[in-house]
Amino acid sequence: MSDSFAGDFGPFGGRVWLNCAHQGPLPRVAAEAAREAVGWKVAPYRLTSERFGGVPRSLRESLARLVGAAADDVILANSASYGLHLMANGLPWKAGDEILLMKGDFPSDILPWLALRDNGVTIRLIEPRRRVVQADELLDHVTGATRLVCLTWVHSFTGLAIDLKALGGICRERGIIFFINASQALGTRPLDVGQVPVDAVTSVGFKWLCGPYGTGFCWIRPEIRATLRYNQAYWLSMLTADDLREAVPEPNPRADLGARKYDVFGTANFFNFVPWKASVDYILEKGVETIRGHNDRLVSRFIDGLDRDRYDLLGPEAGPSRSTLIFVSDKKRGHNESLFRRLSENGIDVALRAGDLRISPHLHNTDDCIRRALSVFNRA
Numbered sequence: 005m006s007d008s009f010a011g012d013f014g015p016f017g018g019r020v021w022l023n024c025a026h027q028g029p030l031p032r033v034a035a036e037a038a039r040e041a042v043g044w045k046v047a048p049y050r051l052t053s054e055r056f057g058g059v060p061r062s063l064r065e066s067l068a069r070l071v072g073a074a075a076d077d078v079i080l081a082n083s084a085s086y087g088l089h090l091m092a093n094g095l096p097w098k099a100g101d102e103i104l105l106m107k108g109d110f111p112s113d114i115l116p117w118l119a120l121r122d123n124g125v126t127i128r129l130i131e132p133r134r135r136v137v138q139a140d141e142l143l144d145h146v147t148g149a150t151r152l153v154c155l156t157w158v159h160s161f162t163g164l165a166i167d168l169k170a171l172g173g174i175c176r177e178r179g180i181i182f183f184i185n186a187s188q189a190l191g192t193r194p195l196d197v198g199q200v201p202v203d204a205v206t207s208v209g210f211k212w213l214c215g216p217y218g219t220g221f222c223w224i225r226p227e228i229r230a231t232l233r234y235n236q237a238y239w240l241s242m243l244t245a246d247d248l249r250e251a252v253p254e255p256n257p258r259a260d261l262g263a264r265k266y267d268v269f270g271t272a273n274f275f276n277f278v279p280w281k282a283s284v285d286y287i288l289e290k291g292v293e294t295i296r297g298h299n300d301r302l303v304s305r306f307i308d309g310l311d312r313d314r315y316d317l318l319g320p321e322a323g324p325s326r327s328t329l330i331f332v333s334d335k336k337r338g339h340n341e342s343l344f345r346r347l348s349e350n351g352i353d354v355a356l357r358a359g360d361l362r363i364s365p366h367l368h369n370t371d372d373c374i375r376r377a378l379s380v381f382n383r384a
């Protein structure tokens with residue numbers, strides 16, 4: 005069971021990739037799809053109208069299935085930042101509105117809002133007592149002026165998962181928009197936007213969704229999307245190349261596009277979206293709940309096998325706030341950098357983040373990957 009996905013990935017040149025929080029590996033089926041897409045461009049007669057329209061349509065459908073949304077409500081993007089900017093630049097802000105963020109959150113979740121200060125919007129950063137915001141802290145900070153709360157679901161710098169239900173519930177009761185960045189969670193944690201009180205979700209596609217770099221998407225609850233005032237009228241959303249055949253078309257903006265009005269330009273970017281769709285379909289086929297179980301077991305194995313006389317586990321041993329991002333430090337913190345180098349020399353790829361080591365296994369990893377990593381940790 006534990007090894008059942010490994011044959012669908014790689015080869016990894018004998019190395020152990022434990023850094024999915026940075027980049028997830030492309031499954032073989034997606035690499036094959038990418039090769040197919042390259043073939044379409046090598047012989048452009050194969051770039052048919054069906055493919056121009058079909059690639060974004062089928063990707064949108066797969067992403068919708070992933071988060072339990074309607075396909076019409078999914079916006080195709082090239083990053084997590086795309087959705088964050090869309091919301092920051094598109095929502096109708098008034099002077100005096102307030103946005104709550106978290107101090108120490110991933111920079112993509114903070115930077116897009118800061119310019120709104122020029123419009124009189126107040127940006128407040130909650131300084132969490134325990135690295136990520138807890139429900140009681142949010143309650144202490146919300147005011148009658150709070151319009152939006154934006155947080156990362158799984159925090160890139162600690163691996164801690166926030167309590168979506170509790171935090172979202174507080175927002176929902178007060179009519180506050182709860183916007184989450186799911187980049188470090190989707191693909192390894194199930195999400196059903198019909199079941200949890202979130203109003204907008206943005207995510208990259210290149211980490212736990214195992215897509216190419218330069219992929220992402222955003223889902224916005226339709227009532228909130230309807231309030232966006234953002235001038236985007238991409239001709240290929242309004243028309244198709246076939247509309248140019250007979251005569252010069254009258255370029256009238258269409259009002260019936262749903263979320264795709266806000267898609268990133270160039271949605272038929274076959275080199276990225278064809279393999280990404282194959283990766284998402286692969287994850288859907290295996291089942292996020294099954295993948296979560298596999299990954300959870302790898303995380304437990306690592307934690308159980310780590311020499312705790314020498315290393316501190318910086319996150320929780322277990323429980324809902326534990327994620328697939330494991331942070332550890334040598335008790336002599338100054339040794340982390342040399343340990344990182346030694347791991348790399350021994351073919352183990354992890355990340356060094358803010359002076360600590362981050363290990364992030366995903367479905368391509370096996371018990372043997374964890375054993376090999378531990379053998380370097382515990383002997384170093």
Ligand SMILES: Cc1ncc(COP(=O)(O)O)c(C=O)c1O
Pocket residue numbers: 082083084085086110112156158160185187188208220
């Ligand atoms: C939580 C989180 N959000 C966003 C990103 C990157 O987002 P973008 O696709 O906008 O570069 C990362 C990591 O690269 C991340 O960890």
